[in-house]
Amino acid sequence: MTLASAMSSIHRYFDGGEFEQELARRVAHRTESQLLPDSLPALHRYLDEEMIPAFEAMGFHCKVIQNPLPDGAPSLVATRTEGDALPTVLGYGHGDVIVGQENSWTKGAGPWTTALDGDRLYGRGTADNKAQHTINMAAMRSVLEARGSLGFNATFLIEMGEETGSAGLTELVTENRELFAADVLIASDGPRVAMDRPTISLGCRGAFNVDLVADFRDGGHHSGNWGGLIADPGVVLANALASIVGKTGELLVPALKAEPMSDAVRETLEDIEIDGGPDGPKIDTWWGEPDLTPPQRVHAANTFNVLAFVTGNPQKPVNAIPPKAVANCQLRFVTGTDPATIVPALRTHLDRNGFHQIEVVVPGENRGIGFPACRTEPDHPWAVFVRDTVAAAIGAKPAVIPSIGGSLPNDVFGELLGLPTIWIPHSYTGCSQHAPDEHVLLPTCRSALEVMTSVYWAIGETGGPSMEAR
Secondary structure, eight states: OOHHHHHHHHHHHHHTTHHHHHHHHHHTSOOBGGGTTTTHHHHHHHIIIIIHHHHHHTTOEEEEEOOSSTTOOOEEEEEEOOOTTSOEEEEEEEOOBOOOOGGGOOSTTOTTSOEEETTEEEOTTIIIIIHHHHHHHHHHHHHHHHHSSOSSEEEEEEESOGGGTOTTHHHHHHHTGGGGOOSEEEEOOSEESBTTBOEEEOEEOEEEEEEEEEEOOSSOEEHHHHBTTBOOHHHHHHHHHHHHBOTTSOBOOGGGSOOOOOHHHHHHGGGOOOOOOTTSOOOOTTSSOTTSOHHHHHHSSOEEEEEEEEESOTTSOOSEEOSEEEEEEEEEEOTTOOGGGHHHHHHHHHHHTTOTTOEEEOOGGGTTOOBOOEEOOTTSHHHHHHHHHHHHHHTSOOEEESSBSSOOTHHIIIIISOOOEEEOOOEETTSOTTSTTOEEEHHHHHHHHHHHHHHHHHHHHHOHHHHHHO
């Protein structure tokens, strides 16, 4: 009944190939939530054939909860209760994936069959998120095998609609709040700051999509006859965008900027280096807020991005002034930015700069405000406990970041349930998440199994900060 025995168990699991076998089975499920409602049977099969048997084998009680929204994705809540006086740890993972993009893969036999190439294990959902919750479940199992109990109560939520914005999750948790009573969320999604440095994230940035539309007239008109006489919507929209973001990436709308960083956040990011691995893009150090470091720009600042810009027909341009131009844009924002203020701030800015004819259109996925920003402060007792536990496990200081650069339904746990939120990601930024050739690194997965086994063991051994508070 020692941590060493739990480590031996987790090493046998990984080194004997069981991790790869489990992940291969789970990747084979085509859980493409973006194809709802047609993919509903596949989403249910993942829960019924993979998650429920695995959790029940660990003594969890399982309940599938239907989405409150019509044709929404289901979720599984697995619970194991060991004692009313013990702390409860809430876990989270999502079994749904981005569409497979079968014809664009260059590795293996496509998205639904895992393929090993050196240290890389390819397959849709490996990095996001099937390997990550597989790792956490296996780490819990290793603690159970070694100790005979976890030493804490555990609730685990497996969502099947994260890739479609977690639609209905807020309503589901609200209607079943008693199932999610816990002391802390400890979950895994997203990338480490570097592939070989265990990372702790305390929340996530929010994401708000908005379309800027210059719709000037019906039909195009000959550029020789009308060029210089009628406004070009592409040029007008380009100038409007240039008034929002400067030529070196600085956000030029004061109302959209992030609040100043706290001292705790600034201190946390001092030793962070962003490393996407050998195949990741190189950082453009000249791009972004000029007074911030690269880690501060992605983990503690707001950024305005143009995701797509279309005017005319780029595939078959003709000699005509196009009637319309559209830019699909996104604000990634940190805690302190109210998403309800984003559209009014853009409207005011455009009007002040003479772009009255540019429409600000909120697409469907953001009519419910999308993913809000939410985080736990770095000096919270649970954040300190997990940081120190991971440091002891690896013999070095882990990276601690206030927010991952991407977005997750962290507000459901941090705001709605009022929990401290601790994310321990098991991927890396060069994993091709959401793209063809998605993969995980096997050395990172082995390291992650050791980290999570250490964290779960320490909670069961000490009770964590919640027991100290009691």
